[in-house]
Amino acid sequence: MTSGKPSVAPDVRTSVVWFRRDLRLSDNPAWAAATASSDRVVALFVLDPRPLNDAGNRRRDVLISHLAALDASLRERGGALLVRSGDPTKIVPEVASETAASEVHVNADVTLYARQRDALVKERLGSVRLASHWGGFFHAPGSIRSASSGSVHKVFTPFWKVWADTELAEWPTAGNAEVWRPTEGESLPSTDGSAEFVAGESGAHDRLSEWLEHVDGYPDRRDSPADELGTSHLSADLRFGTISARHVAEVVGTATPGRGAFVRQLAWRDWYAHLLFERPSLARHAMKPEMDQVQWRVAPDELSAWKLGQTGYPIVDAGMRQLAATGWMHNRVRMITASFLVKDLLVDWRLGEAHFRRELVDFEITQNVGNWQWVAGTGPDASPYFRIFNPVTQSRKFDPDGEYIRRWVPELAALPNKALHAPWEVGPLELAGAGITLGETYPEPMVDHGVARQRTLAAYAAAKAQ
DNA sequence: TTTTGAGTTGTTCGA
DNA sequence: GTCGAACAACTCAAA
Numbered sequence: 001m002t003s004g005k006p007s008v009a010p011d012v013r014t015s016v017v018w019f020r021r022d023l024r025l026s027d028n029p030a031w032a033a034a035t036a037s038s039d040r041v042v043a044l045f046v047l048d049p050r051p052l053n054d055a056g057n058r059r060r061d062v063l064i065s066h067l068a069a070l071d072a073s074l075r076e077r078g079g080a081l082l083v084r085s086g087d088p089t090k091i092v093p094e095v096a097s098e099t100a101a102s103e104v105h106v107n108a109d110v111t112l113y114a115r116q117r118d119a120l121v122k123e124r125l126g127s128v129r130l131a132s133h134w135g136g137f138f139h140a141p142g143s144i145r146s147a148s149s150g151s152v153h154k155v156f157t158p159f160w161k162v163w164a165d166t167e168l169a170e171w172p173t174a175g176n177a178e179v180w181r182p183t184e185g186e187s188l189p190s191t192d193g194s195a196e197f198v199a200g201e202s203g204a205h206d207r208l209s210e211w212l213e214h215v216d217g218y219p220d221r222r223d224s225p226a227d228e229l230g231t232s233h234l235s236a237d238l239r240f241g242t243i244s245a246r247h248v249a250e251v252v253g254t255a256t257p258g259r260g261a262f263v264r265q266l267a268w269r270d271w272y273a274h275l276l277f278e279r280p281s282l283a284r285h286a287m288k289p290e291m292d293q294v295q296w297r298v299a300p301d302e303l304s305a306w307k308l309g310q311t312g313y314p315i316v317d318a319g320m321r322q323l324a325a326t327g328w329m330h331n332r333v334r335m336i337t338a339s340f341l342v343k344d345l346l347v348d349w350r351l352g353e354a355h356f357r358r359e360l361v362d363f364e365i366t367q368n369v370g371n372w373q374w375v376a377g378t379g380p381d382a383s384p385y386f387r388i389f390n391p392v393t394q395s396r397k398f399d400p401d402g403e404y405i406r407r408w409v410p411e412l413a414a415l416p417n418k419a420l421h422a423p424w425e426v427g428p429l430e431l432a433g434a435g436i437t438l439g440e441t442y443p444e445p446m447v448d449h450g451v452a453r454q455r456t457l458a459a460y461a462a463a464k465a466q
Numbered sequence: 467t468t469t470t471g472a473g474t475t476g477t478t479c480g481a
Numbered sequence: 482g483t484c485g486a487a488c489a490a491c492t493c494a495a496a
Contacts, residue, residue, distance in 0.1 A: 146493085146494065147495070148494055148495060149493085149494080154494090155492080155494070156473085156474070157472075157494095158472090158493080158494055264474090265474095268474080381474085381492095383475080384488080384489080386476095386487095387475095387488085388477070389476070390476080393476085393477070450478095453477085453478095
């Protein structure tokens with residue numbers, strides 16, 4: 001042993017658990033395996049500037065809050081979280097060496113960046129074993145395959161049938177290793193303290209309990225953006241791994257139609273992870289090459305108006321403002337706003353994906369890319385390209401009382417429901433009665449939907465003809 | 467190998 | 482107001 005390392009009794013077996021997006025101790029295969037196979041474990045988190053730079057401040061703050069909660073849980077067990085900043089491919093082997101660890105345990109991630117990073121860490125660890133587990137999904141990426149092709153299903157429904165019929169892989173059971181922090185490490189960066197939620201896995205479990213009281217209403221309420229209890233609000237917890245998808249699915253079960261419908265959505269989450277794991281190119285490219293040939297419009301001002309919630313279509317603006325204000329947007333409205341960017345403005349879906357990537361607290365690349373490609377009609381089992389959402393029809397159907405629009409576009413609040421979804425359709429007198437002047441207090445619609453629709457159909461048809 | 471059935475979330479048009 | 486067809490044919494999965 002070289003000098004400078006802490007002297008460690010040779011019969012003490014040490015493991016490092018390198019946390020990434022699995023910020024929990026229960027139901028965590030990497031943590032369980034390490035605590036079962038070792039005498040003591042070091043809990044490490046590396047603040048890696050590269051993915052952090054992709055994140056907006058809000059997601060960064062949520063991450064830090066969850067890390068603080070993880071640290072608190074570890075302190076209850078007599079240890080603490082070791083935090084280091086920098087390049088994990090250097091830091092992880094350093095920590096393994098400093099602690100004389102014989103194993104490093106991780107839960108794997110599907111992204112290309114994560115896979116290349118982990119491969120390099122494995123190489124640099126030398127004789128220290130990198131033990132990789134899957135903890136973030138119900139079924140591990142790559143484990144569900146089509147019987148006929150041997151690869152991932154290209155259509156969701158057959159994937160889902162196999163997914164539901166496949167027995168769960170067994171996860172390791174946790175042991176009693178001591179939680180050890182060898183050095184003080186760095187302290188966590190500060191947040192602006194505005195996060196008004198209970199962080200960590202206890203918060204996540206509370207949110208699941210709350211959801212269990214409403215999940216039976218899911219099929220009827222999931223599409224109402226004004227309804228705070230219509231969806232689970234668990235997306236960010238799944239993304240940070242403060243709760244496991246497997247635990248959620250097992251607790252919810254399939255005993256009622258609402259429960260079955262909700263668990264089916266977790267299968268969608270697994271499917272997009274399977275797809276991106278098998279085909280990393282989906283992060284940037286359409287499933288079929290010709291769909292990459294759509295001549296997208298270059299329209300920075302229109303993209304900017306969309307981001308700001310100033311398109312003149314109230315439901316679109318409500319959604320974009322909810323995103324800007326909270327880092328979250330209701331699923332139905334994600335579809336409407338995304339469809340508006342791609343199919344009304346004919347702007348490249350990747351630009352919308354990049355905006356959501358920065359803004360969403362629950363951003364996860366597999367889900368973001370999968371869903372944007374679904375809306376754009378470019379991905380596997382996507383919406384057909386000629387299916388173009390009408391933002392006014394969607395608004396009247398899913399926000400009939402205008403509650404969601406009034407919440408996020410308050411300058412329109414005085415309009416009666418009949419006029420709220422398409423204010424340009426009513427006369428200036430009625431607008432004036434509500435204190436509105438189009439083009440001044442609220443924008444004129446950026447595009448005529450009928451015209452935009454024809455433009456998009458033509459652009460996609462031209463791409464397909466190539 | 468061939469056949470058959472099926473496919474998240476829609477919109478528009480005309481009878 | 483309600484209904485069915487067209488959108489556009491295609492690919493995938495499994496028997």
